Amino acid sequence: MDGIGPNQLRMRELIERVAAEGPAEVIVATNPNAEGEATALYISRCLGPSGVKVTRLAYGLPIGGDLDYADEMTLAKAIEGRRTI
Numbered sequence: 001m002d003g004i005g006p007n008q009l010r011m012r013e014l015i016e017r018v019a020a021e022g023p024a025e026v027i028v029a030t031n032p033n034a035e036g037e038a039t040a041l042y043i044s045r046c047l048g049p050s051g052v053k054v055t056r057l058a059y060g061l062p063i064g065g066d067l068d069y070a071d072e073m074t075l076a077k078a079i080e081g082r083r084t085i
Helices: 011-021 034-050 072-080
Strands: 025-028 053-056
Touching (some): 034 053
Parallel strands (some): 025 053
């Protein structure tokens, strides 16, 4: 969507990095709209074979809000409420 495809997401590099570094979890933070949902699902499916846990931030952050202006409690709740995708 919006002309952004898998090559612009640099998924190959992400998959290689996950394989090399072995994180316990990858937290996806995309916009809470159709494009963001599609991107998050694509990332989750690409990373699935690696066995890494893929989660997404909860929707505690305001749509259109800038993370720089979110208070500590809102960010904490967003992290706590993340879900596996």
